[in-house]
Amino acid sequence: xxxxxxxxxxxxxxxxxxxxxxxxxxxxxxxxxxxxxxxxxxxxxxxxxxxxxxxxxxxxxxxxxxxxxxxxxxxxxxxxxxxxxxxxxxxxxxxxxxxxxxxxxxxxxxxxxxxxxxxxxxxxxxxxxxxxxxxxxxxxxxxxxxxxxxxxxxxxxxxxxxxxxxxxx
Numbered sequence: 575x576x577x578x579x580x581x582x583x584x585x586x587x588x589x590x591x592x593x594x595x596x597x598x599x600x601x602x603x604x605x606x607x608x609x610x611x612x613x614x615x616x617x618x619x620x621x622x623x624x625x626x627x628x629x630x631x632x633x634x635x636x637x638x639x640x641x642x643x644x645x646x647x648x649x650x651x652x653x654x655x656x657x658x659x660x661x662x663x664x665x666x667x668x669x670x671x672x673x674x675x676x677x678x679x680x681x682x683x684x685x686x687x688x689x690x691x692x693x694x695x696x697x698x699x700x701x702x703x704x705x706x707x708x709x710x711x712x713x714x715x716x717x718x719x720x721x722x723x724x725x726x727x728x729x730x731x732x733x734x735x736x737x738x739x740x741x742x743x
Contacts, residue, residue: 575614575615575616575617575620579616579617580617580620580621582617583617583618583621584599584600584601584604584617584621585598585599585600586618589618589621589622593621593622593625595625596648597648597723598723599723600621600625600727601655601723601724601725601726601727602648602651602652602654602655602723602724602726602727602728603624603625603628603651603724603727604621604624604625604628604727605624605625605627605628605631605727605729605730606624606727606728606729607624607627607729609623609624609627611623624727628727631730631733632647632733635730635733635734635737636737639734639737639738642737642738645737648723648724649720650733650736650737651723651724651728651733651736652720652721652723652724652725653671653674653675653720653736654671654724654728654732654733654735654736655724655725655726655727655728655732656670656674656684656686656688656689656725657670657671657674657728657732657735657736658726658727658728658729658732659686659688659691659725659726660686660688661732661735664731667731667732667734667735668735668738668739668740669739669740669742670735671735671736671738671739671740672739672740672741672742674739675739676742676743678719678720681718682718683714683715683716683717683718684714684719684720685714685715686714687701688725689712689713689714689721689725690705690706690708690712690713690714690715692712692721692725692726693708693710693712693713694708694710712725
């Protein structure tokens with residue numbers, strides 16, 4: 575499918591509802607992976623496959639990590655998406671998740687450029703001081719707590735880190 579059709583489908587309330595997701599967008603629920611189809615799928619079919627794969631990966635991870643099934647899934651995915659955007663090497667994921675949880679516990683702003691990049695559509699760009707003034711619920715320099723939802727669709731490693739962060743100060 576073309577990119578615009580895919581983006582429209584990922585925020586189609588009827589599709590989101592049919593998939594049983596309680597969100598305004600499927601951002602965060604679209605498991606990144608390689609998918610094989612017999613013929614080129616339409617946007618809905620691709621999204622349904624991605625969400626189905628996400629559901630099975632998430633279920634497996636929560637089964638593997640006792641107590642994690644009680645966590646708020648959207649919050650976990652939001653943290654996992656932040657980990658996904660911030661981590662450069664595998665070993666960092668659980669530490670980044672720990673930093674996020676520790677800041678949230680202390681009521682500190684998360685102060686993450688990745689959330690500003692999402693708010694401004696400036697992916698991969700250097701953030702300037704004036705960017706930190708943007709009025710957006712995704713501005714974690716101005717707004718305490720988590721942004722209202724995921725800023726990307728995290729892979730299994732980032733979800734695992736969000737469900738089981740490192741135990742550090």
